[in-house]
Amino acid sequence: MSDPYKEAVSICKTIMRNGYDAYVVNARMQHLVMEGGDVELDIATDLDFKGLDKLFPAIEHSKEHLAIGKFVEDGVLFRFYPTDIEDGSHPEECVARITPRLMRKLESTGEIPANLACPYIPESEDRYKGFEDLEGGEVKFKGIPDDTLRRDYLRGIRAMRFAANFGLPIEPNTWTAIVRGSKRMLDYIAVSDIMDEWRKVEAENMADFVQLLFDSMVLHGLIPEVAALSRIKQMKNEDEGTEEETVFEHMLNVMRFYPEHLPYDWIGTLSCMFHDVGKLYTAEFFDDRWTFYQHHRVGAKITRKIMNRLRFDPNDTDLICHLVRHHKRFGFMLTDKGIRRFKALDEYPRLIELERAGVKARGGNYTEFNHNTKMLERADIPEDMLEPLLNGNEIMDFAGLNPGPAVGIIRDALLQAQIAGEVGTVPDAVEFCIRYKEREGLS
Template sequence: MLSLAESMDALRTIASSKAVATLAAAFSEQGHEFALVGGPVRDALLGRAVTDLDFTTSARPDETAAILKGITKNVWDVGRDFGTIAAKVHGETVEITTYRAEIYRDDSRKPEVSYGDTIEGDLVRRDFTINALALMLPELKLVDVSGGVEDLLAGTIRTPGSPATSFTDDPLRMMRAARFAVQLGFEVAPDTQGAMVEFAERLDIISAERIRDEFVKLLSTDDPVPGIRLLVDTGLADRFLPELTELLTTQDDHGRHKDVYEHSLTVLRQAIEMELVRRDPETTEADIVLRLAALLHDIGKPATRRFEAGGVTFHHHDVVGAKLAKKRLRELRFDNDAVKRVARLIELHLRFFGYSDQQWSDSAVRRYVRDAGGELEQLHILTRADVTTRNKRKAERLEHAYDDIEQRIAELSEAEELAAVRPELDGAQIMELLQIPPGPLVGRAYKYLLEVRLDEGPIGEEAAEERLRAWFAEQGDN
């Protein structure tokens, strides 16, 4: 954290910006209190970059909208029912929320909102003390009603009041505790963590979409593993991702196989490290598909574990895991494309390990690329990250083998345009050549030519026509 003088300088810099100064003056002229609140104040005090500007005011939403329309044409509702109006002022996007208090009833998935009259009352209802900070504008008065500055100094995540009350009011705050702990490198206070255990079941009233969004925020951090551990240890993960906590059941005190839970966290961490190295410099967003696949790649193991002579097996855990992941991610309302891609990566994550035992033919390499599709680069990362063995010689052998397969893919891609593997003839050409109408036979013919392409590489259109005629002649009346 910055020194007091440095912190105040950082806050003054924000307050003096054209957008903030304009807003503060406009609300003050109408007789309303106005303050920068929450994350921007926290981050300024910590010396972190301030990217979002959130404000609170004594003005009601209609009054806020009227004031904003007096200084900008770009005004819109973010959540008027929750008291929030957004605007673009001098190039800055801002959100302004009326002082409020909200509470979740026992059977409610949405908070009931009532408006407050004081900044102190607004701050007390916020999630954590480090976010219950406000800078009153334009007077530059820092308001801290619950010891947020002290908790910033101590690196502590704590609720402003009773954690039981806070988590009962908004159960999603329990997941946010894990995220903030990771983002800031803080520790969750013991009583706060204890309440997360006690009220974990309360998370069930929160909508799947809100849980998904909060989990994605956690996964998007540079190292989400400590936060994931906290979610598992408190029982929160079991409420929305039980397949993850189920991995704990595969821990083996007799040393017959590695700890699948710890292995999965290691794979996630290694995948993120590789993602950050390989990521396009212009890309700033985390690869959530890759991270989900890394975390969940072994969730099929508990259901497939079998103790056999000589050890333990997890036959087909890749296929089972892909099905489990697809079902769970759909329940969490991930979009269909993301669900499909995560499942594909999980299903393919073991494919490479046969290559390390016996080098593949060109045909096998083509199929590997074909099956990976648009997730080939992510599959490269996931497969490399899945190597967590402590046997240095084995790790080096696997690394060299994967270096080799990536090199072969690059060489074949350059020679054959491997990323767009398709037969020399398309459906229309097949129908014209064979004089057949649209139907299943066209699909079978196309599939036959694709297999030829995968097995032999490009053979040219003329040779493809000859092979197709020969194949068609063998089909008889089918």
Template sequence: MSDVELPPLNLVEVQRSVAAELDRIAPVIDELGALFEAAGHELVLVGGPVRDAMLGRRHNDLDFATSARPDATERLLKKWAGATWDMGRAFGTIGCRKGDWVVEVTTYRSETYDPTSRKPDVDFGDSLTGDLGRRDFTVNAMAVRVPGREVEDPYGGVVDLAHRVLRTPGRPEDSFSDDPLRMMRAARFAAQLGFGVDPSVVAAMTAMADRILIISAERVRDELVKLVCAPYPRLGLALLVETGLAAHVLPELPALALERDEHHRHKDVYEHTLTVLEQAIDLEDRLGGEPDFISRFAALMHDVGKPRTRRFVDDGTVTFHHHDVVGAKMTRKRMKALRFSNDQIEAVGHLVELHLRFHGYGTGEWTDSAVRRYVRDAGDQLERLHVLTRADCTTRNQRKADRLRRSYDDLEARIARLSEEEELASMRPDLDGNQIMGILGIGPGREIGQAYQFLLELRMDRGPLEPEVAEAELRAWWAARSVE
């Protein structure tokens, strides 16, 4: 996965893919095209659906551009669709749904930008070429006229698509000055499509990287999530680091490229991290098979604490003590800055904090108590922790890799056995709060929580206990506590 070398596309195959996709979506493009044509307006299929049709990918969400103004578009769509909406009216967009099809139609636009903002002043235009010229990349600046199905490609998008390269319709400096988020989109499309990026685009991204700072954290976050969940995230992440964008949006990543000491006493943490990410992706069938952002981002962030904790020891070794705890704190701080939800922050931070836990148990002779604690501490992130721990083995020593794999196989088998016997996922003390209060003769308060925690620790150490045994242990603990 790391060495993405996709061959150029065959133009004949591209034409066949487009024809097949246009036939599939004919119920939409033929009917809508005829409807707009009869009203004296142009209608063209644009953007991602055209690009993906050439790549053989299917969409039921279709984007169109039109010479019609929004009011006229809305009247026409109401004749065709079951439901319409106009949340994007200020930008010229009217949406609708008909059966399984979701359609958005946007009036041709000609936008101007304030250099201090990415929000455009929207002016409606009458030229398809002008509308396409304002788009981010040539592969997204192609259109198909409907109902006639003529391909419009004024900026060479078909050739760029065939060569799998991202270029801007005009000067990249102008494009990124207008909308700096397009720099993040370049990295995202590289990751999604497996495309290379034209050197002029890379140069402009590098020179203008700090322009990304005017973009809201939420918009940057959304692009980052799409990049990380793409088929080739290494391509996008490497581009962010190479151009300096990562220094602004995810500075923990380039910081992993630690300077090698002269004796090469530690491996390249940056390359290790990207490999762990790819290996976590290869294990996603354990999580349902779909791209899992939490698992992937935990893999990306799992070692971010290493730069701050690196120490060289007199015996020639290098240590990163407590980089798991430090890294979890850094991860939570970065995700909070990017406006991730509290649940996402906690899930990723928890995984980073636990990613070394397996290695803390030596050579694999796990006691039942240790297994229970591992499951309890992982909580609802146990399956993702399995993935992260397995992915975190990048050693080239095959014997060591096999040994670690067997040890983790054994641990998972132990977890499965104990789970079946003891219901580990819902592990609780053998006595509940009401029973504790009844036995100790006290009401609700801090002592009940302490007693509950004592019994939970006892449960993890010794497994399920009979009620009378648990009661005796509780009374003994209470008596000893009273003496203290």
């Protein structure tokens, strides 16, 4: 090893002993372009200029494109470039093999290796780096899409987020690169990073984002339990015709309708994605129809497993599992006791909107929903106020009435008086009925 390279290695070791990474960029190529010229060496490191200045006081800023700094020692010019720090990049992209200086040297010889035709020097990136301007009306990677994606596979998830949030199409070549790279996205991107991007998707746009995850095959690897719902069929509306739909299609429609009444509810919208996941495990075809008995209970258990795998906060996990577990409660015509039990549940307004979105997604009728909505008002009335102190027969006996409309009128008036606190005992109720009959002239 020649003295310049020994010195370069010594510099790298100094940086590494201080807790940072450093290496000589493509030593073999630098040796080739060094012959017959000035002795210059390029070093890549994740240490910034301020840190380098503490270790090498002779360093100064460099005008070279992308270079952090430079200094001369024993006649050798050392330049420093930023190394790759993206966790989501392809392993081969972690090592810089070309710098602008080396590229110029190669161009001067007229021989540029094919794999270096589009050189890349790792550097800190902003969220829009690697993308063409979105004002162009589409989401598009810069340069060669596959290469741009390889440098940071998180860009694939980000591209789908941009498309969903801004309502933009993804450019065909960019989309093809995403589909081709879907497996590697899951290989090289941490689940926490994927969910960090997902949390930036607006609730109103989440259905579109999930559809893109499904179409790109990312969802199949990330949440296979949800992707598999595309292979489970159900009757769209059992009251009308025999139209079938997949559970996945129904789930997406519920996700679209839910934010109409609870906008910006990200957790509630996400729970819509899991509300029918239990149908994958409870589906049974019998007597020419599909059944999914207890899918809400099973779904809550499956959802908890998925939430843990996606590294969700325990409180969010508990909330989403709660919504999945009880999402059917408002779907049946409830009695007085049933509506009281329902209203005692945590987050019952979200459960109401889950059912509303479900009815709309199925194109069903709102008979049960409207009944339960009206019953909610009764749930605020104490149970002992739901029935009058005297029944119809007793009102006829005490007031001296024959069967007829007058009995019902007095009964309703008595109940209102009880609710208002004007009547509290049976004797008071008897007196009220007699006086009311005389005052209104009923017979």
